[in-house]
Amino acid sequence: MGTRRVTMRDVAEASGVSPATVSFVLNDVTEQHILPATQERVRAAARELGYVPHAIAKALREGSSRIVLLALPQGIRGPGLDAYTRGLDDELARHGHVLLVRHGSPLHGGLESVVASVAPRAVIDLSGLYQDEAAVAADGPVTTNDGGWVDGLAAHTLVQLRHLVDAGHTSVAVALPEDPGWARLAAVRLGFARQAAVRLGLAEPVVLTVPRDRAAAIQAVRDLRRDHPGVTAVASFDDAVAMQLLAALHGLGVTVPDELAVIGFDAVEYGSFATPALTSVHIDAGAYGQRAARTVLGLEPPADPPAGATVVVRESV
Amino acid sequence: MGTRRVTMRDVAEASGVSPATVSFVLNDVTEQHILPATQERVRAAARELGYVPHAIAKALREGSSRIVLLALPQGIRGPGLDAYTRGLDDELARHGHVLLVRHGSPLHGGLESVVASVAPRAVIDLSGLYQDEAAVAADGPVTTNDGGWVDGLAAHTLVQLRHLVDAGHTSVAVALPEDPGWARLAAVRLGFARQAAVRLGLAEPVVLTVPRDRAAAIQAVRDLRRDHPGVTAVASFDDAVAMQLLAALHGLGVTVPDELAVIGFDAVEYGSFATPALTSVHIDAGAYGQRAARTVLGLEPPADPPAGATVVVRESV
DNA sequence: AGTTCTCGCCCGTCCATGATG
DNA sequence: ACATCATGGACGGGCGAGAAC
Numbered sequence: 036m037g038t039r040r041v042t043m044r045d046v047a048e049a050s051g052v053s054p055a056t057v058s059f060v061l062n063d064v065t066e067q068h069i070l071p072a073t074q075e076r077v078r079a080a081a082r083e084l085g086y087v088p089h090a091i092a093k094a095l096r097e098g099s100s101r102i103v104l105l106a107l108p109q110g111i112r113g114p115g116l117d118a119y120t121r122g123l124d125d126e127l128a129r130h131g132h133v134l135l136v137r138h139g140s141p142l143h144g145g146l147e148s149v150v151a152s153v154a155p156r157a158v159i160d161l162s163g164l165y166q167d168e169a170a171v172a173a174d175g176p177v178t179t180n181d182g183g184w185v186d187g188l189a190a191h192t193l194v195q196l197r198h199l200v201d202a203g204h205t206s207v208a209v210a211l212p213e214d215p216g217w218a219r220l221a222a223v224r225l226g227f228a229r230q231a232a233v234r235l236g237l238a239e240p241v242v243l244t245v246p247r248d249r250a251a252a253i254q255a256v257r258d259l260r261r262d263h264p265g266v267t268a269v270a271s272f273d274d275a276v277a278m279q280l281l282a283a284l285h286g287l288g289v290t291v292p293d294e295l296a297v298i299g300f301d302a303v304e305y306g307s308f309a310t311p312a313l314t315s316v317h318i319d320a321g322a323y324g325q326r327a328a329r330t331v332l333g334l335e336p337p338a339d340p341p342a343g344a345t346v347v348v349r350e351s352v
Numbered sequence: 353m354g355t356r357r358v359t360m361r362d363v364a365e366a367s368g369v370s371p372a373t374v375s376f377v378l379n380d381v382t383e384q385h386i387l388p389a390t391q392e393r394v395r396a397a398a399r400e401l402g403y404v405p406h407a408i409a410k411a412l413r414e415g416s417s418r419i420v421l422l423a424l425p426q427g428i429r430g431p432g433l434d435a436y437t438r439g440l441d442d443e444l445a446r447h448g449h450v451l452l453v454r455h456g457s458p459l460h461g462g463l464e465s466v467v468a469s470v471a472p473r474a475v476i477d478l479s480g481l482y483q484d485e486a487a488v489a490a491d492g493p494v495t496t497n498d499g500g501w502v503d504g505l506a507a508h509t510l511v512q513l514r515h516l517v518d519a520g521h522t523s524v525a526v527a528l529p530e531d532p533g534w535a536r537l538a539a540v541r542l543g544f545a546r547q548a549a550v551r552l553g554l555a556e557p558v559v560l561t562v563p564r565d566r567a568a569a570i571q572a573v574r575d576l577r578r579d580h581p582g583v584t585a586v587a588s589f590d591d592a593v594a595m596q597l598l599a600a601l602h603g604l605g606v607t608v609p610d611e612l613a614v615i616g617f618d619a620v621e622y623g624s625f626a627t628p629a630l631t632s633v634h635i636d637a638g639a640y641g642q643r644a645a646r647t648v649l650g651l652e653p654p655a656d657p658p659a660g661a662t663v664v665v666r667e668s669v
Numbered sequence: 670a671g672t673t674c675t676c677g678c679c680c681g682t683c684c685a686t687g688a689t690g
Numbered sequence: 691a692c693a694t695c696a697t698g699g700a701c702g703g704g705c706g707a708g709a710a711c
Binding site: 087090091092094095099100101102104109110112117120121124133134135136137138148149151152153154249275278279281282285304305307308309310312 | 404405406407408409411412416417418419421426427429434437438441450451452453454455465466468469470471566591592595596598599602621622624625626627
Binding site for chain 1: 702703704705706
């Protein structure tokens with residue numbers, strides 16, 4: 036119980052040297068020449084005593100902890116983001132850092148106070164991607180040190196639309212969620228979709244906002260089909276929107292994919308349980324996470340751009 | 353750029369007192385009487401200089417940071433857990449603490465190294481709930497300082513089964529995921545379901561393990577119906593399993609809920625997009641999170657037990 | 670020159686000790 | 691002698707430039 040923690044001074048005493056020497060040995064400071072014999076004694080003592088460096092003391096000295104903070108909004112999820120997080124974590128671990136996630140309620144004074152009380156080595160703030168409409172107006176760069184995650188979304192959106200083109204579609208709609216919490220990201224993604232349409236020689240995509248309410252969603256789809264009868268496929272913001280769409284189309288008696296094709300984004304597993312099973316875009320974001328890690332740590336990011344996205348072909352396109 | 357951070361000594365100098373006095377004032381130490389006029393001067397100086405206490409130094413002194421760490425396994429999600437996290441976060445914020453989440457890969461040496469480098473005030477480790485089968489064997493108490501979250505699951509499982517009983521079912525099955533990552537929690541939940549069955553006067557529930565693979569899932573359901581024709585309802589481990597089940601039943605041409613009713617757990621939004629829309633159990637875990645926060649902070653947890661779960665009635669039961 | 674040590678620093682906390690009226 | 695108000699400085703644990711052997 037009351038056993039005080041083992042400090043460097045304990046190790047120093049046990050091995051008959053000064054704390055400074057212990058520090059040099061345990062940190063492999065090459066500028067400082069320590070007799071191999073001494074090194075051995077120090078290491079042995081450290082091992083025997085079970086010395087563990089005190090992270091807080093180290094952080095005080097170094098000015099920041101070895102934590103990297105990933106700020107995410109509440110309730111934002113998805114396979115792609117999971118992969119991103121994993122890639123980030125792995126690469127950080129490789130360099131002795133730890134990834135901690137802050138699922139930020141915008142309450143609580145926001146990030147600053149958290150950053151102040153954690154003193155992380157770096158912060159990757161993705162919460163700007165998911166702001167309410169008020170914040171959407173001021174659209175500067177969404178985020179910077181994300182390792183290209185947001186830029187990657189552009190490429191992935193291209194993959195999504197290209198699949199529709201490859202399936203023979205020439206006039207498509209883009210389905211966006213109604214939720215204001217997604218407004219910022221929805222706007223970003225819509226921009227990417229427009230760019231992709233241009234590159235693919237498609238007509239300007241029709242925008243379909245899908246309401247939460249089931250009846251309203253059905254109405255929205257009905258309107259789309261009436262106003263834009265030429266549209267034969269819908270590229271969805273994500274799989275949740277796609278599945279809402281599928282449900283609405285089922286309600287309307289529209290067959291998928293024959294009368295209207297639907298493709299999701301960021302393939303979730305449960306998409307395969309829909310009827311028809313949802314075709315979607317699988318995003319392997321691990322490489323982006325790794326890039327982000329190297330960026331925030333000030334290391335050279337890998338030259339080769341990350342691998343992109345692939346289409347998970349099921350039944351809805 | 354090179355502006356050194358503002359320290360307590362700067363504030364002391366600016367207000368003509370010693371650092372000690374600044375500390376007493378800013379921390380509202382009542383044992384130490386400081387002239388109100390002096391207090392005002394100190395506070396004014398702190399405000400003007402934009403003094404922010406250095407969290408790491410404080411942590412070094414206090415022995416631990418004001419971080420509470422929530423350890424979760426990779427990829428574990430759900431509305432209930434979200435609510436739990438939010439309740440936890442809110443209550444911690446109310447007491448000047450910060451919740452940080454560690455989405456732990458069991459690699460990276462696990463929690464210990466993270467704890468060592470973060471020195472959190474407390475750790476709530478829910479990762480034990482989601483271990484592989486090897487770890488399942490040694491089933492001690494799953495977790496302790498979770499504010500009753502796990503115990504709550506027992507109550508919620510009772511709500512789930514009770515809904516089936518209220519709908520007139522007398523012989524039910526429990527659907528569990530095949531994924532070994534869920535084995536531990538599945539075992540726990542199955543235990544709760546058995547207890548609930550006893551309390552409700554139901555027969556011992558039949559266990560249905562639902563394979564990932566679609567064809568295999570269909571086969572499993574077919575077997576269930578052949579071997580246990582008396583079973584008229586299935587209580588699912590979670591909504592994902594329930595939706596798999598729905599898909600399999602659709603494939604078999606079994607009508608839901610007439611021939612077989614299905615109820616999910618931890619109502620996800622996309623359950624409403626299934627056909628038929630999935631009836632599920634909504635878990636309001638905020639109060640559990642709050643309890644957990646108070647527990648780990650050493651405060652008195654609220655006497656009244658948290659509100660339970662409610663059934664989201666849609667179409668599948 | 671080759672090794673090792675002394676000592677101040679990082680910054681906030683709080684006990685023991687003053688200073689003042 | 692006695693509150694009341696304020697301060698010096700050790701401490702937590704690791705680091706590393708410069709001094710010392």
